[in-house]
Amino acid sequence: MSRLALIAGAGALPAELAAHLPDRPLVCAPDGIAPEGLQVDLPFRFERLAPFLRALGDRGIDTVVMAGAVHRPRLDPALFDRETASLVPGLLAALQGGDDAALRWIIALIEDFDLRVLGVADLAPDLIVAEGVLSARAPGPAEQADADRGLAVLAALDPVDVGQGCIVASGQCLAVEALFGTDAMLADTARHRPLREPQTGGVLVKRAKAGQDLRADLPTIGPATIAGARAAGLTGLCLQAGRVIVLDRACTLAEADAAGIALWAVP
Template sequence: MTRIAIIAGLGALAPAIAARLDDPAIFALEGFAPEGLPATPFRLERLVPFMDELHAQGIGRVIFAGAIRRPRLDPEAFDTRTAQLVPRILTAMQSGDDAALRVVLDIFEENDLSICSVSEIAPDLIPGEGVLTGQPSDADRRDVARAAQILAQTGPLDLGQGVVVAQGLCLALETLPGTQAMLDFAALHGDLRPNPTGARGVLYKAPKPGQDRRIDLPTLGPDSVDQAAAAGLAGIAWAAGGVILLQRDEMLRRAQAAGLFLWAAAS
């Protein structure tokens, strides 16, 4: 079996994946290495030589794990072969994150590097359907259904993978600033709920329709619970089988302490 390389990004996912593999090779795009996980840096401007190095180390499979924001590219740093990919990469980046990721996957596969998914390496991180803690009310369940409907419509536009819905109304939608910014916004505008004593609202996450699930699945962790609690929400729900949970025991502990439900809802 060929060795697996982790292309590590920010956050706790890459360390969680590394803990489940024997002798993984760990690399990180320069400036995006996860804290506490030693990783060899590489630059996007030298992507083709980097893939050559993977083959030289006997690596045939790659898993992407962690958050990476769009790097600034230095035109003078490109090698000749990678420079030939620039128009393709830039065109995809202008089309949105999902299009850019698809092109990256295609380039790796065209260079005989197969892509592993989190579900293949660590299926325990992606829970199936069920309520993990707490109990969503009927009103919460309606809000979750409404949230899923919203993301089904915005997903093809390559927007974010999260939304906050309260009493049937969209309080916030995830965009480039990310989940915390969305929840901070929802916290600021919680008074827009029509009924002050009604349903407090939910955070809902799901992959985009048609998304390649080998990369960039939505992720939730203990910080998500803290942020949802700070926003005054009743709980967190997500598409069962399509969202990564990190540090699940700590998530449960914090959710129980804050009185939030956690629910992997049928998608």
Template sequence: MTGPVPQIDSPVGVIAGGGVLPFAVADALQTRTITPLLIGLRGFCDPNEIARFRHHWISIGQFGRLKRLLRTEHCRDVVFIGSLIRPALTSVRLDWGAFRVLPRVMAAYRGGDDHLLTSIGRIFEGEGFRLRGVKDVAPELLMPPGELTKAAPDTRHRADIAKGQAVLAALSPFDIGQAVIVIEGHVVAVEDIGGTDALLANLARLRGQGRIAAKPGRGVLVKAPKTGQDLRFDLPTLGPRTIEGVAAAGLAGVAVAAGNTLVAEPQAMIAAADKAGLFVTGVPA
């Protein structure tokens, strides 16, 4: 259940990283007659797609410019969305506005990714902005409960899903990752800084080397946010590219946290999964 959608002021500032999700959020806002203002992160946001919307560009570290843009455009509600590789401090272009909050940013870098994102969010809230999540502005982009595909998990798959959920819950305090692969009761891989695509590619490589004993068509990729994670940031994401990786890795399907996982390009994703004979299911958190 996603709960009631809060009242959102128009326009909404969409801080856009990589991938298709920033534009899916912007389209969803327009459907609700809310104007999106996209602020693209240079080096991450797609310049062709962002051209469909009113937009500006910033570099990572231009906190002062970002604040000025949002206030000039009357955006009190702000959403951070899209892929973003954790930058090295040497690559961050700090402006004068960023220097004022630099001690807090430096402190945030000492923690894991979730700590960093939450700390940045608190800085924005301290400046008078309202940080919103996808649940607030585009709940239709979240994974529903149950199967989206023709295939469904059987009893063995359900046991692997339950074990994967338990592993992710146990790892949550360490801020490691949001995905795990379980095959016939064995935990064979855990997501690290490389992300889900790298996790699946590595499993496919191991299978090609004969190091995975289980036959193709068994095992599950399980994805869920960390326990206590600020769900306005960095939700697990599922899309056609994930399905390609799952198929190449020889798994049976994907199980993700219903209501807490973003679904990119759902029609293409479901078509790809059905073609590969994979299941995609939303399970309770």
């Protein structure tokens, strides 16, 4: 029988994923990260990544899933073991290529230690949004047009591995998600919208990047996303079906309905 390790980042996703699993996984987390609602069994440091991965095999782990937010760490050169230090040039080169390139490098490294890597969609498909309208209100023509524009913007950014979201209102791209994530993009939009038209309306579009390895860093929304969208004056959220995680779905949909926000997923 497979033994699973959950490499947990910040936020609610690790606990929600663990609740969907038949058996409790070995919960691992980078030093300094405390996933919400989960006790960490095995903390680790990125400077000692090789010994950590070897320790998983020693514990009988054969499968790994990654879930939750992990920001790029500050590395302490004094803490590296020799084997992990030898990996640093490859990691730094991958980081220059963007988040997806870095995650591909990490997945390949985990597999080099004879560990299988699965994604959230493999283990808890119910967390992934299906095509259709999720909210009480369906999007109107203007919102659908903004969503189409947003999807085109994100498709144009695919080759440079920039982000998984953008905001479009009246056909204008107000913001593109970059390193600081969706919450920061929404907060920045809320701060700047009073300064120019259109001051309200618009759609947040979330989708995976073309060619992205879907075993890590799937786009994720939850109640906080709805709160941020409401503060930014948005009226719609368009998601990519089969590629976006919806956390605490009942609460997320209730918050969207209370805010009058249309929430839907497209192929």
